[in-house]
Each structure stands twice: as structure tokens, then as C-alpha cells.
Amino acid sequence: MEYATAIIIMSLLSISLTVYDLRQQSVKLHRLVESHNNIMVTVCRNKEGFQDLESHHLVPGDLLVLKEGKALLPCDAILISGQCIVNESMLTGESIPVTKTCLPQADNMKPWRMHCAEDYKKHVLFCGTEVIQTKGDDRGVAKAVVLRTGFNTAKGDLVRSILYPKPMNFKLYRDALRFLMCLIAFAAIGMIYTVCVFALNGEEAGEVVKKALDVITIAVPPALPAALTTGIIYTQRRLKKKGIFCISPQRINMCGQLNLICFDKTGTLTEDGLDLWGLLPSERNCFQDIHSFPADHSLPWGPLFRAMVVCHSLIVWEGKIQGDPLDVKMFESTNWVIDDSSRHRTEGQGSTHATVVRPGPKASSASVEGVIILHQFPFSSALQRMSVIAQEIGGEKQVFTKGAPEMVATLCRAETVPSNFESKLLFYTAQGFRVIGLACKSLQTGRQSTDLTREEVESDLTFLGLLIMENRLKKATKPVLEELSAAHIRSVMVTGDNIQTAVTVAKNAGMISPTNRVILVEANKIPGSFLASVTWKPLEENKTEDYGSLEDDSQTERRIRLAVGSGQYHFAMSGKSYQIIAQHFSHLLPKLLLNGTVFARMSPGQKSSLVEEFQKLDYFVGMCGDGANDCGALKVAHAGISLSEQEASVASPFTSQTPSIACVPELIREGRAALVTSFCMFKYMALYSTIQYLGVLLLYWQLNTFGNYQFLFQDLAITTVIGVTMSFTDAYPKLVPYRPPSQLISPPLLLSVVLNILFSLSMQIFGFVMVQKQPWYSKTDIHSACLSLDSHMENSSSVSSLGLHGMGDGALNEADNGYKSYENTTVWLLSTINCLIVALVFSKGRPFRKPIYTNYVFILVLTGQLGVCLFLVFADIDDLYSKMDLVCTPTTWRISMVIMLAVTLAVSFLVEEAVIENRALWLLLKKTFRYHSKSHYKRLQRVLEQDSSWPPLNETFFSDSVAISVEENMGGHSNPTFDSNEGTL
Numbered sequence: 011m012e013y014a015t016a017i018i019i020m021s022l023l024s025i026s027l028t029v030y031d032l033r034q035q036s037v038k039l040h041r042l043v044e045s046h047n048n049i050m051v052t053v054c055r056n057k058e059g060f061q062d063l064e065s066h067h068l069v070p071g072d073l074l075v076l077k078e079g080k081a082l083l084p085c086d087a088i089l090i091s092g093q094c095i096v097n098e099s100m101l102t103g104e105s106i107p108v109t110k111t112c113l114p115q116a117d118n119m120k121p122w123r124m125h126c127a128e129d130y131k132k133h134v135l136f137c138g139t140e141v142i143q144t145k146g147d148d149r150g151v152a153k154a155v156v157l158r159t160g161f162n163t164a165k166g167d168l169v170r171s172i173l174y175p176k177p178m179n180f181k182l183y184r185d186a187l188r189f190l191m192c193l194i195a196f197a198a199i200g201m202i203y204t205v206c207v208f209a210l211n212g213e214e215a216g217e218v219v220k221k222a223l224d225v226i227t228i229a230v231p232p233a234l235p236a237a238l239t240t241g242i243i244y245t246q247r248r249l250k251k252k253g254i255f256c257i258s259p260q261r262i263n264m265c266g267q268l269n270l271i272c273f274d275k276t277g278t279l280t281e282d283g284l285d286l287w288g289l290l291p292s293e294r295n296c297f298q299d300i301h302s303f304p305a306d307h308s309l310p311w312g313p314l315f316r317a318m319v320v321c322h323s324l325i326v327w328e329g330k331i332q333g334d335p336l337d338v339k340m341f342e343s344t345n346w347v348i349d350d351s352s353r354h355r356t357e358g359q360g361s362t363h364a365t366v367v368r369p370g371p372k373a374s375s376a377s378v379e380g381v382i383i384l385h386q387f388p389f390s391s392a393l394q395r396m397s398v399i400a401q402e403i404g405g406e407k408q409v410f411t412k413g414a415p416e417m418v419a420t421l422c423r424a425e426t427v428p429s430n431f432e433s434k435l436l437f438y439t440a441q442g443f444r445v446i447g448l449a450c451k452s453l454q455t456g457r458q459s460t461d462l463t464r465e466e467v468e469s470d471l472t473f474l475g476l477l478i479m480e481n482r483l484k485k486a487t488k489p490v491l492e493e494l495s496a497a498h499i500r501s502v503m504v505t506g507d508n509i510q511t512a513v514t515v516a517k518n519a520g521m522i523s524p525t526n527r528v529i530l531v532e533a534n535k536i537p538g539s540f541l542a543s544v545t546w547k548p549l550e551e552n553k554t555e556d557y558g559s560l561e562d563d564s565q566t567e568r569r570i571r572l573a574v575g576s577g578q579y580h581f582a583m584s585g586k587s588y589q590i591i592a593q594h595f596s597h598l599l600p601k602l603l604l605n606g607t608v609f610a611r612m613s614p615g616q617k618s619s620l621v622e623e624f625q626k627l628d629y630f631v632g633m634c635g636d637g638a639n640d641c642g643a644l645k646v647a648h649a650g651i652s653l654s655e656q657e658a659s660v661a662s663p664f665t666s667q668t669p670s671i672a673c674v675p676e677l678i679r680e681g682r683a684a685l686v687t688s689f690c691m692f693k694y695m696a697l698y699s700t701i702q703y704l705g706v707l708l709l710y711w712q713l714n715t716f717g718n719y720q721f722l723f724q725d726l727a728i729t730t731v732i733g734v735t736m737s738f739t740d741a742y743p744k745l746v747p748y749r750p751p752s753q754l755i756s757p758p759l760l761l762s763v764v765l766n767i768l769f770s771l772s773m774q775i776f777g778f779v780m781v782q783k784q785p786w787y788s789k790t791d792i793h794s795a796c797l798s799l800d801s802h803m804e805n806s807s808s809v810s811s812l813g814l815h816g817m818g819d820g821a822l823n824e825a826d827n828g829y830k831s832y833e834n835t836t837v838w839l840l841s842t843i844n845c846l847i848v849a850l851v852f853s854k855g856r857p858f859r860k861p862i863y864t865n866y867v868f869i870l871v872l873t874g875q876l877g878v879c880l881f882l883v884f885a886d887i888d889d890l891y892s893k894m895d896l897v898c899t900p901t902t903w904r905i906s907m908v909i910m911l912a913v914t915l916a917v918s919f920l921v922e923e924a925v926i927e928n929r930a931l932w933l934l935l936k937k938t939f940r941y942h943s944k945s946h947y948k949r950l951q952r953v954l955e956q957d958s959s960w961p962p963l964n965e966t967f968f969s970d971s972v973a974i975s976v977e978e979n980m981g982g983h984s985n986p987t988f989d990s991n992e993g994t995l
Contacts, residue, residue, distance in 0.1 A: 072156040086163040087135045092152025093145040109323045109388045137163035185754035197229035231699040241687040241737035253667035261663045265649045265681025267630040267752050275505035277636035280481040286343050287480040297428050311376045314474045317448045320400040321410040345373040379403045385459040399459045407453040418447030422473040439510030446477040486672040491520045497745035509610035531583040533590035542594040545966045582608035585616045594969035618642040628945040682858045683741035686750050690852045697848045701770045705841040717829040717895030732849045739865040746857040762926045773914050781836045796898035829895040843879050847915045
């Protein structure tokens with residue numbers, strides 16, 4: 011049968027449409043697994059001398075001697091001597107150089123990774139990184155030991171995650187399989203019917219089997235997957251035109267269901283670059299007058315200025331200062347320069363490579379020639395600080411530390427920290443500034459810098475002051491968050507910054523309404539026990555030194571209680587509190603997440619864990635971040651959107667060419683349109699196959715069926731073209747405050763399919779029965795209608811006789827092919843045009859797609875197909891009718907068929923618009939029958955609405971059980987490479 015040809019052509023069309031997508035994905039994949047030529051590394055395997063290194067020669071345990079160069083490292087290795095500066099943009103998506111230090115010597119017998127805890131990544135050179143600069147040991151070389159090769163490396167893990175992505179458990183695909191099972195059961199009924207009809211009429215066994223198998227190919231549309239694929243591919247192409255690239259097309263439909271978006275702060279909601287706003291010096295346990303930037307006068311030479319000059323990890327690479335944007339801004343404000351080409355004799359070790367900073371042409375006068383940076387303790391996200399050991403040329407060695415102010419203050423001698431430290435810090439962070447603490451101390455002579463541990467260096471410090479940076483919101487941030495809020499899509503901030511800064515940014519961005527209240531959730535472990543405590547307290551806007559009277563405080567508490575009682579509150583917590591709550595108060599975590607909006611000081615592993623916890627509440631979670639620290643969460647989320655254009659974008663299903671969150675609502679709009687298109691295509695394909703199935707079963711009653719050209723016309727000229735063009739409709743430009751349905755097994759969709767099947771069945775049965783009752787109908791003479799009409803018009807028996815003689819050799823022989831009959835003609839014409847009717851009725855427009863008339867190609871196709879079908883209805887061309895296995899009928903019957911089709915169109919369209927698409931009606935039915943959503947977060951919301959004691963304010967709870975271990979869960983879904991160099995202070 012030619013039906014198989016139609017299916018093959020449809021499948022080939024779908025394959026051709028996916029070629030572009032596969033080619034784009036393979037290009038990115040090739041860039042990750044490209045061969046490594048001219049590797050600037052040598053390897054020694056307990057032999058004298060060295061040999062050239064190729065990736066396939068490496069085995070774990072090989073000793074590498076590192077050199078500088080443009081090549082990429084082909085393995086994971088641990089640095090055992092010296093220091094390296096590498097570029098991990100291939101994996102992290104950021105071109106900021108990262109400093110790698112050698113593995114410290116340890117006296118205990120613990121494994122090195124356990125001994126180094128979260129800082130182990132600072133000693134590992136990951137596969138795919140570029141060695142920019144090496145600083146050797148006393149022998150002048152940097153050495154590393156191979157840890158992993160091939161797919162066991164960090165880069166191999168990334169490639170493997172692309173080849174084998176996380177399986178999606180989307181209701182649409184599960185329900186599609188169930189629906190196909192129903193169609194198979196439907197086809198089985200037709201097979202039984204077919205066997206009974208043909209067997210009772212004495213047909214041969216082979217013919218009976220063939221007819222029965224035909225029913226399966228008709229009832230179950232094999233082209234359904236191809237039809238669904240075309241809609242996704244067209245959406246992917248539209249996204250590409252808007253600068254959004256996708257490497258996992260199956261997730262596009264999931265974007266249509268997103269109802270919670272997690273945003274990183276720095277570089278995502280705010281600008282990448284930081285502007286130096288001011289410097290607040292501290293002397294003799296007191297803060298001094300603030301130094302604003304830009305200023306007419308320069309800072310005087312002193313400890314605070316020295317800290318700004320040397321406390322960083324900047325390098326000169328390709329003629330430019332490279333490093334963390336915060337470090338770059340801080341260093342540039344001093345007008346000093348980096349002299350990275352000098353070699354200096356230090357500490358009796360001979361000539362070693364060290365970074366030297368010197369006053370620049372625009373720098374204020376200084377009493378020193380320059381400062382040498384002897385040793386670095388790179389920034390650690392776990393420790394929230396970095397330190398350097400520096401020495402003025404000809405002077406003494408000093409330690410300078412920079413990091414989170416709260417952390418730096420704990421490392422300083424108490425007498426050097428101002429008494430109003432906390433209030434000053436709150437004053438600036440509450441305004442959205444990013445605040446950095448600075449400290450220093452002098453080192454005793456006699457010990458080499460490399461022999462000092464970090465704990466020895468970062469103790470008994472002198473507090474120097476606060477560095478205040480301004481991080482502005484991006485222009486698109488506030489409008490986008492307002493659009494998402496209007497569409498009832500939650501926005502959550504997940505950042506590594508200070509919690510006060512994060513809350514302020516959330517308020518400025520519109521994530522937290524001015525009338526809403528913020529409740530700070532603090533959890534701490536109780537010293538000396540395995541228990542913990544959690545406290546809820548309102549986080550008020552920062553006040554001045556005078557906190558007002560008790561009367562004001564009572565009014566504030568009443569106002570907070572009123573806001574909380576109306577549900578207008580948000581939880582804010584730090585990564586430390588989140589982890590303790592997950593360990594000790596796991597039963598409270600879902601309640602906190604229900605209104606949690608700000609999560610600060612979050613590590614990469616905690617970000618991934620948070621996304622998964624939201625998913626456990628049945629949220630469809632999207633994650634939008636700008637690279638390195640967000641890659642783990644981007645992979646775990648239902649839809650990860652990377653704002654980085656680097657190769658790290660392959661870890662995320664979606665990548666925006668424009669570094670703005672404006673891509674988020676655009677992706678949701680297109681996802682909703684794609685999801686609705688998938689439902690439309692599914693309904694159409696199901697109705698098309700059912701219409702054809704019903705028509706064939708009706709004809710089987712008379713041992714008849716559709717002809718080959720009739721099948722081909724319906725499959726190719728009608729269904730294939732509609733399947734290709736129906737998906738051209740663009741997304742509606744406005745996000746409505748509700749989502750399209752996510753499952754096929756839903757009352758509206760099933761009712762739509764069932765009613766349209768009944769309409770089609772009624773029309774076909776009506777036509778099948780009524781044609782047999784016409785006066786011109788004859789079961790044996792298929793030309794009786796037109797011949798009787800001609801005889802009546804001409805009133806001549808001779809013409810009738812001549813016509814019968816003319817049919818003897820030609821037309822009567824064609825009547826013996828078993829296809830031509832009045833029932834065949836009637837049922838086929840009705841079913842063919844009925845396919846056009848359901849295509850029009852099922853082509854939804856608003857609120858998720860533009861109106862159908864904007865799809866000019868589809869409207870043109872439908873018009874053309876309708877014109878051809880009407881031509882077949884009213885044409886009297888013998889050759890055409892002979893090829894299509896049609897017979898001539900009177901004009902009155904043809905008009906009757908058109909009337910039947912018009913009535914079916916009107917009824918189907920009216921039911922679809924007035925019942926199926928009537929959202930108010932379905933909401934009323936849900937309310938009448940007290941139907942509630944089964945989503946976990948919806949059920950929890952209903953429970954908490956009835957709980958007058960939630961949330962507790964100014965109360966402390968204590969855990970009553972031993973903590974559960976969630977350490978592995980906090981980082982188990984994040985590539986270890988992505989956890990390095992968090993860069994958030």
C-alpha cells in the first residue's frame with residue numbers, strides 16, 4: 011500500500027529538518043574533544059630524561075613537568091610543586107586566569123582530597139585548561155602528577171553529560187506513550203471487526219490478514235513522532251534568530267511549564283563590572299572619613315594602600331591585566347602597574363619568578379620602588395577570603411588579606427576592629443553595595459614564605475578598613491522580573507554575595523515588593539553537641555545609629571505581623587543556614603522554600619541542591635546564570651540558561667548570545683508556543699488517523715476500502731503538508747498568568763478529541779446511510795446517478811443506450827477493482843475535507859500563540875487544499891475520477907455533502923471555543939467539584955494558609971535528632987571543575 015511511502019517521506023522530512031540542529035551540536039562537541047597537538051608538557055616515567063607527551067600516552071601516576079604555552083592540558087593532574095596560572099574558559103566559561111598552588115605537605119595520614127577539603131580544586135589542573143604561566147620551586151620547575159585521563163577527567167565528564175544528558179520525566183511524553191497504547195487497543199477492536207466481517211463473507215485467509223493489518227497502520231499514526239519533532243525544530247530556529255541557542259531540543263517543551271526561575275546575581279541581574287565607590291579606612295579602632303571615588307586627591311601611602319596594590323591574583327596576559335573584575339577595579343584605582351617580566355632573588359633561593367608591582371606614571375608619590383608578591387593563598391569560596399605575602403623592595407615581609415568583611419573581622423585582633431563595625435557594614439550592604447574587608451600584619455623574619463601554612467598567615471591580623479564596590483542592575487532586569495511576576499512565575503535569587511546586599515538588590519529589582527516583608531532565617535550548630543538551632547527574625551531596612559524608640563519597634567512588629575498574616579513575606583537565608591536546615595530541620599525545608607526568595611553565600615554544590623529541592627516540590631525550575639559557579643545548577647534544572655558565550659555553554663541546554671535575562675521570558679514564550687503546538691499536532695494526528703480509520707471500517711462493511719491514490723492524497727497532499735506548516739505560528743508576545751496543560755490525559759484535551767471523533771463518526775455514518783437512500787443510488791451500477799440525470803435532461807433513450815455500450819469496455823471494467831462505489835466517494839470526500847476542518851479547529855492562537863491568520867503559509871496551504879478538495883467534489887472529469895477511484899454523483903448530493911461539512915465545522919468550532927477553550931468554565935467546574943492541584947507545593951500552600959503559627963517570628967527552634975548527612979548531596983550533581991574559583995566575596 012502507498013501509505014508506507016507516505017510515512018517514509020514524512021520521516022525523511024523530519025530527519026532533514028533536524029540535520030541543522032545536529033550539525034550545530036556536533037560543532038560544539040568537536041571543539042571539546044579536538045585533538046591536542048604541540049602540548050607544552052613533558053612526562054617522565056621513572057626514566058632519565060623526558061619524552062614528548064601525547065594524550066594517548068598518559069596513564070595515572072605519570073609525572074608532568076609543566077611549561078607555558080597555548081596548548082590545552084589533556085588530563086586531570088594534581089600540582090605537587092611550584093605554582094601555575096591557568097585559563098579554564100574551556101570548562102568554566104570565564105576567561106579569568108585562575109591560580110593553582112601546589113599540594114601542601116601534611117603530617118597526617120588522611121587522603122589528600124579529604125585533608126584539603128573544599129580547597130582541593132585549587133591544586134588540580136583540569137583537562138582542557140591552558141597553562142598561561144608557571145612559577146617553579148627552588149629548582150625552577152612546576153611538577154604535577156596525572157590523576158585521570160579520558161572520560162574520567164572533568165572535561166570527559168562534560169562531554170559525557172552532552173552525549174548522555176539527564177533523562178527527562180515530562181508528562182507529555184509519558185502520556186503520549188499511553189495514548190498510543192489506547193490507539194493500539196482501538197486498532198485491535200478494528201482488527202476483530204475486520205476479521206469477523208471478511209471471514210463471514212467468505213474472503214480468503216490471506217486477504218483477511220492483510221486487511222486486518224492495514225487497520226493497525228491506519229489507527230496508529232507512525233508519523234506522529236516526526237510531526238511532533240517539526241514543531242520543536244521550528245521553535246529552535248526561531249530561538250536562534252533571537253540569539254538563544256539550544257543543544258537539547260526536547261527541553262523546549264519543558265520551558266512552557268516553567269513556574270520558578272532561579273537567578274544568579276552578579277553578571278546576571280547586575281552588571282559584570284564593579285565600580286569602585288568608596289574606601290572606609292580604619293585606624294585606632296575607629297572608622298575614618300570615607301574616601302570616595304573618583305576623587306581629586308589620591309590615597310596616602312600606607313597599609314591600606316599597600317593592601318589594594320598587592321592583595322589580588324592579577325597577571326599580565328597578552329599585554330593586558332587579567333583577573334577577577336573586582337581585583338582589576340581595585341588595582342586600577344591605585345594607578346600602579348604590574349611588572350611581570352622581572353626575576354628577583356628572594357629568601358636565599360636564587361633567582362625566581364615573582365610578580366612585582368610598581369608605581370605608574372599617574373600614581374601618587376610613594377617612598378618605595380615597588381612591592382614583590384612572594385606567595386599567594388588563592389581565594390577560597392569555603393573560606394571566603396584570599397591572602398598574599400608581599401615584601402617591599404628592600405623592606406620587610408607582610409601579609410595582606412581580603413575577603414568577606416564578617417570573615418576578615420573574625421581573623422583580626424579584637425582591639426583593631428571598630429565597635430560600630432556591624433552597623434557600618436549593614437548601612438552599606440543594605441544600600442546594595444558590595445563590601446570587601448581588608449587586613450594585614452607583619453611577618454617575623456627567619457621562615458620562608460612557602461613554609462608557612464594558611465592558618466599561621468591568616469591570624470592575629472590588623473583590620474584596615476572596608477572597600478565599597480557598586481554593582482548596578484542591568485537595564486533589562488527590572489522589566490523582565492516585573493513581566494515574570496505578572497505571569498505568576500516565581501523569581502528566586504541564588505548568589506554568593508552578602509545577604510544584605512542580595513536582599514537590597516532583590517528589592518531594587520522588584521523581586522521583593524516594597525510592601526512585603528523579609529524574614530531572615532539563621533541556623534547555627536550548637537557548640538559541643540550534634541544539635542542545631544534555627545531562628546526567624548524580621549529583616550528591616552537599615553536604620554542609622556539611632557534605632558528609634560520602643561514605641562517605633564512595636565509599631566514595626568505590628569506592621570510585620572500584618573504583612574505576614576496576609577502572606578506578603580519572603581524568606582532570606584545564607585548557604586550555611588541552608589545546609590544546616592537541610593541536615594537538622596529537613597521537615598522545615600519545604601516550608602521555607604515555599605516563600606524563600608533570597609539565598610546568599612551559596613556554594614556551587616548548594617545551588618545544585620537548592621534546584622533539586624525545588625523540583626521535589628513539583629516546581630518546574632529554570633536556572634539562569636553566567637558561567638562557572640552556576641554550571642552544576644544549570645545542568646540539574648529543567649531548563650538551564652547560560653549567559654556565557656564560552657564553551658561552558660555546552661553544559662547548559664540553552665545559551666543566550668545576549669548577556670541579559672531578557673532571554674528568559676522569550677524562552678518561556680517560545681516554550682509555551684511549542685508545547686501548545688505539540689498538543690495541536692498530537693490532537694490533529696490522532697483525529698486524522700481516527701477519521702481515516704472510521705472511514706475504512708465503514709467501507710469494510712461492504713467489503714470495500716479506500717484506493718491507493720485516495721490514501722496517498724490524504725497522507726501526502728493533506729496531512730504531510732499540514733504537519734509541516736501548522737507549526738509555523740509564532741509565540742504570542744505577552745505572557746499570560748497561567749500555563750498551558752502539561753499532560754495529554756486531561757479532561758479538556760480528551761473531551762476535545764472524543765467530541766471531534768463523535769462529530770466525524772456522525773457525519774460519516776450519516777453520509778454513508780443517506781447516500782444509500784437516494785433515488786439514483788445503485789449498489790451494482792456505479793454510473794446510475796449521472797446516467798439517470800443525463801437521460802432526464804435529454805429525454806432520449808438512445809443516448810442512454812449509447813452510454814451503456816460505451817461503458818462496456820472501459821468504465822464497467824474499472825468498476826470491478828473493488829474500490830469504486832457511491833459509499834466510497836461519499837465517505838472519502840467527507841473524511842478528506844474533515845481533516846482540513848480539524849486542522850483549522852485545532853490550530854490554537856491566543857493566549858500562547860499568535861492568531862492563526864498570522865501563519866500565512868498555513869492559511870495559504872489550507873485554502874489551496876480546500877480548493878482542490880472542492881474541485882474534486884464538483885468536477886466531472888472522467889480521467890481524474892477514474893484515477894482517484896471516485897464516481898459521479900448528482901450536484902444536489904454534492905451540495906448536501908458540503909452542507910454536512912459546514913455543519914460539522916460550525917459545531918466543532920463552537921464546541922472548541924465555547925467549551926474546550928473556556929478557561930472560566932473549567933475553573934468553575936473545578937471549584938464546584940472541589941478539585942485541587944496535586945502538586946506538592948500547592949498542597950503545602952493550602953496547609954500553611956490554615957496554620958496561624960506560620961511563620962514564627964523572633965523564635966528559635968532546636969533540633970531534636972542527630973543530623974542526616976547531606977554533604978554528598980550538596981555537591982553530587984556538579985562537575986568538580988565548575989566548583990573552582992567561585993569569585994564571590
